[in-house]
Amino acid sequence: MTAFLWSEFFQQITSGLAIGSIFASLALALVLIYRTTDVINFAQGEMATFTTYIAWSLMNHGLSYWPAFVLTLLIAFGGGVGIERVLIRPVEHRPEIVMIIMTIGLFIVINGLTGWLWGADPKAVDSPFPNKTIDVAGVAISTQDIGTFCVCIASVIVLWAFFRFTSLGLAMRSVAVNSAASRLMGVRVGWMLALGWGLAAVLGAIAGLMAAPTAFLDPNMMLVIIVYAFAAAVLGGIDSPIGAVVGGLTLGVTVNLLGRYVDLVGEELKLPTALAVLLLVLVIRPQGLFGRVIVRRV
């Protein structure tokens, strides 16, 4: 056993925050769709992978990173809106199980389509951040981690401001609270739901793009990350946006520390640990850290 080093401990925390911010973005996408359309979107990770491939193709055709990044987000937005309009809308008022089957089907279709279009061998996606470390009080932090964290958290803040301060954001929130009343206020509810899917797809694309440089891009890239995102969303409370972010960051740091310092967990048992968290939350506190307890009025 090697000696405990504080600097390494802090390094583990910062890289945990970076990976956690990716979980947070994806978890927030899940919460967004859950709050607007009441669906657990099992295809969220595959949508993210697919859009990351689009970014890879754009860069492969000579576009530099940030233009490709922005263009990908726009495409993701259009794709999310399209999926809601074409596939989710027709089953909107059907029982939950129909919706679940729909998103699982979507998962399989997008996963297959990705493999068919781009093949199964992993592709290398460039990182937009320089590959070096910054020394902060003796702790070496990689710029990759800092960049990832900043991009994910910035997107969360932009989204929060959108919901808080704009008419459109307020209208989307009103639909989540009481869609019948929203219609009476003149809100076009159907479009708000589509918009929710569009924004969720954008968040997913950001998560995918941030994960790609370290995870390597293959058709199953997000398979592991989406499980962490589910665990994060449940930990924070599946209907709570703040919960998703806090849950994602907490999970990222926790899993990283456990993997490093608890020999039993190591690299291999990180994912089962996340699942254990998920189960534990569901048993002990089903509403999560920030979620509402559902009280049914009779």
Place this chain on the structure above:
Amino acid sequence: MLLELRDVQARYGPIRALHGVTLAVEEGEIVALLGANGAGKTTTLRAVSGTVRRSGEVLFQGKPIVRRSPEAIVRGGIAHVPEGRGLFSELSVWENLRMGAYVRGERRTLKAEGSRIFGYFPWLERRRNQQAGTLSGGEQQMLALARALVGRPRLLMLDEPSLGLAPTIVRELFQIVKELNEKDGLTVLVVEQNANIALQAASRAYVLEVGKVAISGQSDELRRHEGIRKSYLGY
């Protein structure tokens, strides 16, 4: 005529709720819609706002609106305060008011209408950051009314505003409605179980029975009507 219904029918799935309602509301009037439970009062309002499947003719300012979506009808100037008020309970008072102004572009509208609304409901301004769901029943009804007014409707439809409220609050509420009518010329169509208070506020009323208009007339006329006195006024 501001609003006209001609032989309007409506159904919930296989169940017919309106069997041909014909009524009219003139600009500047307060009209009450009375009747027992299940007579079709709420459905009549929903047939106007487009939130129930309906057929027949619904004319607003002379134009047919029966094929329009609820969103388009609100934009046209009809505000519907539904049964149970339809507040956004998890949003703040202020955010609820913002939603009332949504059809007209919330920021500009609230700036223009805010002071007028706060003149009628001064306490709203002090409690603008409170969550709407934590207000008392009477306050919630007032907020629902205020929210409808922010959008400057031509026609205000209220569905049982007195439900579950204390008599003093009900009087206060109808006082405000009357004031809005007299000062701002607001046209109101109000559904009520409480026929007493409704006939005091309204100039005319329709009585619905099993999905049809059974009796109609001036309020004071109806107050003297024996059948109405026995069935709805209780003396």
